[in-house]
Amino acid sequence: MAPVFDKKNVLVIYVLGGPGAGKGTQCSKLVDEYGFCHLSAGDLLRAEQQREGSSYGELIRTYIREGNIVPMEVTIKLLENAMDAALKENRSGAGWSAGKGRFLIDGFPRKMDQAVKFDEEVCTASLVLFYQTTEEVMLKRLMKRGESSGRDDDNVESIKKRFVTYKETTMPVINYYAEHGKVAEIDSTVSVEEVYENTQKVVAKILAAQEASS
């Protein structure tokens, strides 16, 4: 079913990169500065997993623990519903007015089928922020995060599987958008502040271009 909102009215940025690269961290800074609505596909799936009465709870738990990609219909529906809900809140501030809004979609699309389907049926992204660092750095960050995250997949067995999924399944998505000139690659090995400075530069440019065209 088509989304209720008009895709012309939304600005979408996909936020991609390996597990632990720093996607969520950078998104929260962008939310504070630019008023984006931040939708993390992983957070939406974890919330659905916990929701009483959900028929997907067990399926989501297994996919996440194994580092696999949950069937796209589930994730796309959750994202679409969350976008609809945000647009219906009638938020105010830069980029928001009746039926209009700006979104960071974090950790999605992670597989080509999701990318094609979302682009065709929901909306297209103006930009892909791609956070790039080494597996060594990501492993260290995730092990540290695992001390307090309570996540089923922040353990070494799941992390190794997530790295394989990232290389085999998500990198082709990033390469696909790179071929379409949509990817801004940012080294996320450095400090949170330095990564954010580079993030700001690209995001400010996209927002200025959007303003100029509207």
Ligand SMILES: Nc1ncnc2c1ncn2[C@@H]1O[C@H](COP(=O)(O)OP(=O)(O)O)[C@@H](O)[C@H]1O
């Ligand atoms: N640039 C950075 N330098 C050091 N630690 C970072 C950096 N960015 C994020 N972190 C930490 O690494 C962990 C993973 O970051 P997170 O934003 O959750 O990544 P992702 O959403 O890509 O998995 C978190 O504990 C976060 O505090």
Ligand SMILES: O=c1ccn([C@@H]2O[C@H](COP(=O)(O)OP(=O)(O)O)[C@@H](O)[C@H]2O)c(=O)[nH]1
């Ligand atoms: O579109 C998506 C996004 C996430 N996930 C699952 O959710 C997990 C955690 O994703 P999240 O983005 O929260 O992890 P992060 O990269 O931030 O550590 C992934 O490993 C997948 O199993 C999924 O199936 N589809």
Ligand SMILES: [Mg+2]
């Ligand atoms: Mg995250």
